[in-house]
Structure formats: C-alpha cells, structure tokens
Amino acid sequence: MKKHKILFVCLGNICRSPMAEYVFRHQVSQSGLSDIFITSSAGTSGWHNGENMHQGTLKKLKQQGIDPSGFTSSQVQPGDDDKYDYIIAMDNNNLAELERLFGKQPNKIFKLTDLIPEIGYTYVPDPWHTGDFDETFRLVSAGSQALLEQLTSVD
Template structure:
C-alpha cells in the first residue's frame, strides 16, 4: 500500500449513506491499525445539507454498532476532490452519473460502492432518507467496506 490512500464516499445529501460509509470505513481502518495510511471522507452531490451534521438515525445506527460518529460536517463534492482522492465511491447509479459529469469516467478511481460486492441483492445502497431502513443501509455498507478494506490491504 502506498503511504497514504484517500477515499471519498459520495451520496446525494451527505447526511445518511456517505457519512455512514465514511464512519464504518474509518472504524475498520482503525481496527486494522491503518489510520496513518488511509484517510476517509464523504460528500454529497447536491450540497443541500452543507454544514449540517449527519442524520440522527445515521448517528443512532453507528452508535448501535459502537462506531464513533462525532465531528461530522456535511459538504458538497468539489472539483479539487478529483486530484486529492484515490477512490471516489458513489452510493447509487445517479450519484455515479453526477460524479462522471463532474469528473469524467474512470472505473479504477470512480465507481459504485456495490460493485465491490457483486453478490449483493442490490446494485445501489438504498437511501434510508426515503426507505427509513437505516439498519439495511448499515448492513450493506458494512459488507462493502469489508471488501474495500481487503482491496486496500492486498
């Protein structure tokens, strides 16, 4: 692994799915003692919630799994993210299309998180803002983050 790998998780509003992925992945990175080699962040394609904390049910889900959820501030994806991050990982196909419009296609660097787990029953992470099912979102992201960690340690 190179000295520093930077990962950005992206959803629409950056208050539910992408912060959940960010904090799950941070937790896994810490458990693997890789904090000095991997940095994790998240952003949204819309900017609707810029400056806000994550959704209260995202916090509850992370707390339920004993994952730190403090210090979060929502933000919109920026052009300069392309140069800084090694991986930009979308939560669904619409997020991916929005990101490809901004950055262009690059399947090595920019991809849908569910492509990490082709055996999932989903081709996207359902948005709990609409489904209300934060537990399902957690379970799917937890699996995808396990695979991402494997990818990083290979």
C-alpha cells in the first residue's frame, strides 16, 4: 500500500487539529495500518506554538483511551503542501487560509466535514468557543473514519 502523509489543520493547533491527528492515528493503529500513515497537525496561526493541547482535548482523548502524549503545537509552514499528500482543514476560514498559502487543490486540501456530508455539518465547530469537546470528538471521529476508509479503498 502507498504511504500517506496527512496534516490536520485548525486555527491554533490546540483543540480540533490535534484531536483529529490523534484520533486518526488511533484508528489507523486499531486497523493495523500504522506503517502506511504519517500524521501531524498544525494551526494557521502561531498563537500557541510550542504549547500542549487544550485541557479539554487532552481530557477527551484520555476518556476515549487515546494516548495524547508527544504533542507540541506548531504553525503551517511554507512547503507543507509538498510535504503532505493531504491537508485537512477543520473549517472554512482554515481552508481559505490554506488556499491562500498553497492555492486551490481540492483533491489535496479540503475540510474534514467534506468526507461526512450526511452528518449535517459543513465544518467542525471550535470547542475553544463552544466548550463542547464531545461534539468535536464525534465529528472528528466520523471524519477520520471516513478518511481512513477512503484512503484504504483507493490503494
């Protein structure tokens, strides 16, 4: 199978994108496919560079039996569009910033919710504002599972 490099992106890289990174990595591991996926996450802003995940994200991952260790927040970098096969945004603003940086590449740069249109969301709400880490986890889990299924069915 082809190796896939995936970057999950939100605004500050402390809530949604690290949650997506770790949930997807967990799903990949559970499927026995860790050797074909490389995952990371970043923010469109550098507001939280060098910080750990938000406490709500840490708590939710631990509740779900997902080890959140080894994370440090970072910002999207020039050249990430060459480094990664897929860059997956959490909302329209993230997508717009990624398209400003890297141009429109709809087969490579898209929103996580594009993979789960049946769920009724066009973006993953930011729990920094909503406080609802459960809903974010539900959406991230569904989107990550859809991504995994899509990428493993192609190979």
